[in-house]
Amino acid sequence: MLISLIKKECSMWMKSIVFYAYVIILIVFYVSQLEGGELIRKPEPGGDDYGYIYSDDENIIMNGTLKDLVCDFESERDFATYPVGFYKSVTLSEGEREQLASCISRLCKMSREEWEQALVEYSAGYSVEYDELGRETVEEKVPWPIVVPSDMTYEEFEAIMEEVSDIIGPGNNYEKENLKEHAEVKMTYEQALLEYDNILYKDKVSGAYARLFCDYIGIILGLLPVFFGTARVLKDKRSQVKEVVYAKKAGTAAIVCSRYLGIVIMIFLPVLLLSFLPMSKAVFVAKTAGVKVDYLAFVKYAAGWLLPTVLFVTAFSYAITELTEGFLAILAGMVVWFTALFSSVTLQWAGWNLIPRFNSLGEYNLFLYLRPQLVANRIFYTVLALMLLGLTLTVYALKRKGVLKNGKVSENLGS
Amino acid sequence: METEIRLEGVCKYYGKKQALKDVTMTIPSGMFGLLGRNGAGKTTLMKILATLHRADVGKVSVCGVDVKNSAEIRSMTGYLPQDFSMYGNMGVYEAMDYLGTLSGLSKGERKKRIPELLEKVNLSHNYRTKVKAMSGGMRRRLGIAQAILNNPKVLIVDEPTAGLDPEERVRFRNLLCEIAEERIVILSTHIVGDVEATCENIAVLDEGSLKFAGTVEELLNMAEGRIYTAEVSRMELEKIKKDYIVTGMLTKGSMVDVRFVSEEKPFEGAKNCEPNVEDAYLYLMNEKGGETVCL
Ligand SMILES: Nc1ncnc2c1ncn2[C@@H]1O[C@H](COP(=O)(O)OP(=O)(O)OP(=O)(O)O)[C@@H](O)[C@H]1O
Ligand SMILES: [Mg+2]
DSSP: OHHHHHHHHHHHHTTOHHHHHHHHHHHHHHHHHHSSOOOOOOOOTTOSOOOEEEOOOHHHHHHHHHHHHHHHHHTTOOEEEOTTSSOEEEOOOHHHHHHHHHHHHHHHTOOHHHHHHHHHHHHHTEEEEEOTTOOEEEEESSOOOOOOOTTOOHHHHHHHHHHHHHHHOTTBTTSGGGGGGGOEEEOOHHHHHHHHHIIIIISTTHHHHHHHHHHHHHHHHTTTHHHHHHHHHHHHHHTTOHHHHHTSSSOHHHHHHHHHHHHHHHHHHHHHHHTHHHHHHHHHHHHHHTOOOOTTHHHHHIIIIIHHHHHHHHHHHHHHHHHHOSSHHHHHHHHHHHHHHHTOSSSEEOTTOSSOEEOSSOOHHHHHHHHHHHHHHHHHHHHHHHHHHHHHHHHHHHHHTTSSOSSOHHHHHHO | OOOOEEEEEEEEEETTEEEEEEEEEEEOSEEEEEEEOTTSSHHHHHHHHTTSSOOSEEEEEETTEETTOHHHHHHHEEEEOTTOOOOTTSBHHHHHHHHHHHTTOOHHHHHHHHHHHHHHTTOTTOTTOBGGGOOHHHHHHHHHHHHTTTOOSEEEEESTTTTOOHHHHHHHHHHHHHHGGGSEEEEEESOHHHHHHHOSEEEEEETTEEEEEEEHHHHHHHHTTOEEEEEEEHHHHHHHHHHSEEEEEEEETTEEEEEEEOSSOOSTTOEEOOOOHHHHHHHHHHHSTTOOEEO
């Protein structure tokens, strides 16, 4: 019964304006954001910009971290933290600033007066000029003076950074697993070539394009399923079919799950079809470079990366609309979407954000680095989706038996 | 195999409002009519039988199955809600196919059964007619067809004849009678004529209480000898209207043929006559006060 009900749901969507609006928005968004775009090219020797990479060199990590910490400290701004994946600014008390200053002193083995003096001298000799094209030239008369002494071991450094991290609080940029992010260096030609090889042989080209595809499409999938969940519930209300359906033999699980899966399928299928476009680009690039693509890459990435978003947003809107029988879910969905979209720390980041970002073509190593958080994030949203689906099932079952009033459940809570 | 519905001490509240007050009755197989004013609790009672509501107090069993066992009840009942509708942009066949799937029919069963049912309700030329383009009568016929998709033992139809033209109403009644041959059909209505023509057993609800339960015969017996007709002038009519329950009148020039209820012979010239169900119903609703008449 479930399968035939799902088929019926899909064919209902095939006659719905909501579905066609979705497909059109999807295509327009794809064409405007992703069509054309860069192709992966083999780096030429003698170039000066191959992009950036996080260094593994402990010395670079230590000095990069110290420099960022000093700058953060001296700017006297609040510290940015992301405790549960969302931005929170932290203001330190005077006492905490003292403690932080002493950590800096121990890192560079200078007194606070010494390194503050050094900083003043450095700033005096630092200038930025812009030419008529807006390009900046940085001139440093004095090299950056606050460095980690050569006898500092990485373990000592990590211990002090742990103190720093405790002072600022959870989710800050100086936590152990974030230290590497302070060691961004320009790629050399050799590194760029290695990166290129990774894309060709490990990513099989298709992976790189699939990530960029997921990055963009994830943005609209964070919102559009909201309209499906809401529309499906309200359709029953508007057409007055609730009671006819309630009285039928079909189990509550079959009814709710068929509607849910119908939506998920109708949202996900167009995405898979659309992925043939970037796929063909990947095939072309791979052919030029003489390697074989992974034809399943887009399916794998979409299923692992985009499907949890669809599952969650659909369940979210379905549950809320089943509870309230109004347009609240659309409003709530927009709030969630805006929050998710504008709380991304960088454009290559997952955290616990509903919309993980990876806005670059290639960067295989960076992706490997981010992958564990992405996996945890996606599992989290899938579990959340299943919980919301469970809630929907309960609400529907109770309404069906007349335990909960039909209409706004909030009315039931009031009485 | 039990083939009756039993209600024992059923109460139902909507918040503070009590919609059913201690209703106890038995519904045997065949056509059963449920009468009562607007807001009497007919829909509430039917929804309890269709598992869409729960009785707050009391026990209800359908053919031996407790209504708390909703899955089993649903598979053996068909329900036509008072305001039946379907997704507007679905065609007749498509709607039946959808509801048939929800009724648990396999593809093969649906292919066989849906044309039969649509034939029965006279919609076999309307497979593709969209629900939103259907007239009230057509929609009601579709409603009946979908309610008997699963060949239910119990068919519950809530005011199926309201708003139908006379011919359509007669066709509809006959259809229900046909269906009632080997099952329980419960029909609620305001139109006493529907009951008279089709039902053997009836119940009358009044503000949630059961006012009468029994056969049509028994209802008529109650009013026996209490219905009078008289030919009076318009002046006299006003007085009669004040003093008696008038169940019908027909103007003939300056005179009026009036039909009314009276416990004894009211005045010279009034003739006793055979009560019809409408007379008996009005007599029951107006004379018998609060007492329950269960025969
Ligand atoms: N969902 C509800 N919430 C609150 N009160 C309700 C609800 N449904 C019905 N009622 C009240 O319960 C009483 C019985 O209603 P019900 O619909 O059962 O009457 P009915 O006999 O079917 O009337 P009608 O002939 O108008 O269809 C009415 O007073 C009605 O106002
Ligand atoms: Mg009613």
